Amino acid sequence: MQEFKKIDLDTTINSGQVFLWDKIDDTWYGVDGSNILKITQDPFKISSSEKKASDFFRQDDNMEKILQSIKKDKIVKDAVLRFPGLRLLRQDPFQCYISFICSSNASIQNIKQMLKKITIKFGKRIIFGGHEFHTFPSARKLANSTIAELSSCGLGFRAKYVKKASQDVVSGRIDFNYLKKSDYKTAKNVLVDVYGIGDKIADCILLFSLEKIEAFPVDRWTLRILRKYYFDLFDESISRSITKKKYEEIHEKIVRHFGPFAGYSQQFLFKMERELNNKKWL
DNA sequence: TCATCACCTGGAGA
């Protein structure tokens, strides 16, 4: 089996996509919506608390073709070479949506803590594989919660975002099935209208849970990467504060350079640069 | 349209 076909669990889970994962005795456990996943690396085996078929690891993706497509330059080539087992994940959309709304101006460890508290306070407690877990709550549950309850999970100013965003799901204003079927631009325009969701967070939700592999979240790390390695390409577009128009301009250039699987290239570059700076993950 | 700034909170570094 060629190296790129093997999924590297540690690398993938520690790449900033998911927050509710823990490793217990060489086994990874994670919360994905109402489902709890249990995964071992060797042998690679997945089991779950619910019997629902979801390809969490995107094993349907043609990695040979995707990697071929994104290796446009030496930087991405190096990143792919260093983390050949890194993958994008296919997350439960509502959990992903709330997770990244919580991520604004917060560290990964802080985000993890907020989400953990949300599951304990609002999720369903279950025992799986001999361990206790709490599922991610439904939109209705969070929509009906009070700001005070949400604040007690350490959300701070994000509490009001989470409540409103949950209400938008309950009312049907946000329909994840519709967004999955829509093209990138249409879906993005819908998401950025939600209170608490801007360009970056919308792209995270699109990439990690709504099948938009061309989405390329631009955050302070990505911006740093573009400045450091791709200055010649993005030159004028990169200013200190990034406006909506600049963001679109950058995204256009990104897709032109990295191609239709740009989101994959983002994941490799992000992983590489954070490792390079010894940043912590979960 | 664009640039600043406040914002909850917890953890790291001075």
Next chain:
DNA sequence: ATCTCCAGGTGAT
């Protein structure tokens, strides 16, 4: 011990 600063941004001037 106490303080400052920052963290995968966003909304309001």
